[in-house]
Structures are given as structure tokens and as C-alpha cells.
Amino acid sequence: MKQEAARKDVEGAFGVLQARFAIISGPSRMWCKDIIAEIMRACIIMHNMIVEDERDTYIRQFDYTDEDVNFEVSMPIVSQNHLPEYDEYLRNHTRIRNRSTNNQLQSNLIEEI
Known part of the structure; x- marks a missing residue:
């Protein structure tokens, strides 16, 4: 059960990054793992900087229930x-x-x- 919750958290976070940074949503199978790791770190850092910069502009009243939130990440279409x-x-x-x-x-x- 904990593993499933952690997987959903990771998929949700990855979905947020994919929506913000196009480089993550594209195919990366031919890239070196070190390059992919650097790209991911850079995107996470930039995302955190954007969130921190925009923090004061957010509306303070949120509905914290996640009943209507969909954390599904679609499988990429891979062609041979x-x-x-x-x-x-x-x-x-x-x-x-x-x-x-x-x-x-x-x-x-x-x-x-």
C-alpha cells in the first residue's frame, strides 16, 4: 500500500514537470543516463524556483481534497x-x-x- 502511494506521488510530480517542461515529455531513450539526470535536476530546480517566485500570487483558499484530481500518467507511444x-x-x-x-x-x- 505504501509503495502504491509513493508511486502515485512520483507519477503526479513527474506529470507536473512534463506539463511545464517539454523536454521531459519527449522521447529520451537514446540519451545518456547522466544527461537525463542533469535535465531532470535542472527542471526540478527551475520548477521550485518558479513555485517560490509565484508563491505570493496564489489564492490562499484551496480545496485540499483530491477527489477530482487525476494523477494518471499516460503511457508514451513507442514505435520500432x-x-x-x-x-x-x-x-x-x-x-x-x-x-x-x-x-x-x-x-x-x-x-x-
């Missing part, structure tokens, strides 16, 4: 066929690994911030 998105991912990955492109992307990001 050739994925054109993966080809695009590989092209982008190669482009980002290019030193000059990487430097330009970093410069653009710094300018945006």
Missing part, C-alpha cells in the same frame, strides 16, 4: 519504425557539438539573459 525526429535530433546534436556553433549558441544565450 524509423523515426524522422531522431534524424533531426542527430543533426542538431552534431551541430551543437560543433565548437563554433556551440560558442555562438552560448553567446546568443548570454545576450538573451
Whole structure:
């Protein structure tokens, strides 16, 4: 029973992160586990920062019953066929690994911030 409750908590938290950050909701089977872990940590940190920043804007009166809350997480549709998105991912990955492109992307990001 405790394991089921913990599973529901994890699924609910993951669902919140998926709704906020598109990178989590996409396929990640070809990614390195260390990269996935870094992405998850970054998303959790950013989510916590957003929640902390918006804390005072929340309405103070909440209905704390979870009768109408659905914590179901849908199973992703996985295809064994050739994925054109993966080809695009590989092209982008190669482009980002290019030193000059990487430097330009970093410069653009710094300018945006």
C-alpha cells in the first residue's frame, strides 16, 4: 500500500514537470543516463524556483481534497519504425557539438539573459 502511494506521488510530480517542461515529455531513450539526470535536476530546480517566485500570487483558499484530481500518467507511444525526429535530433546534436556553433549558441544565450 505504501509503495502504491509513493508511486502515485512520483507519477503526479513527474506529470507536473512534463506539463511545464517539454523536454521531459519527449522521447529520451537514446540519451545518456547522466544527461537525463542533469535535465531532470535542472527542471526540478527551475520548477521550485518558479513555485517560490509565484508563491505570493496564489489564492490562499484551496480545496485540499483530491477527489477530482487525476494523477494518471499516460503511457508514451513507442514505435520500432524509423523515426524522422531522431534524424533531426542527430543533426542538431552534431551541430551543437560543433565548437563554433556551440560558442555562438552560448553567446546568443548570454545576450538573451
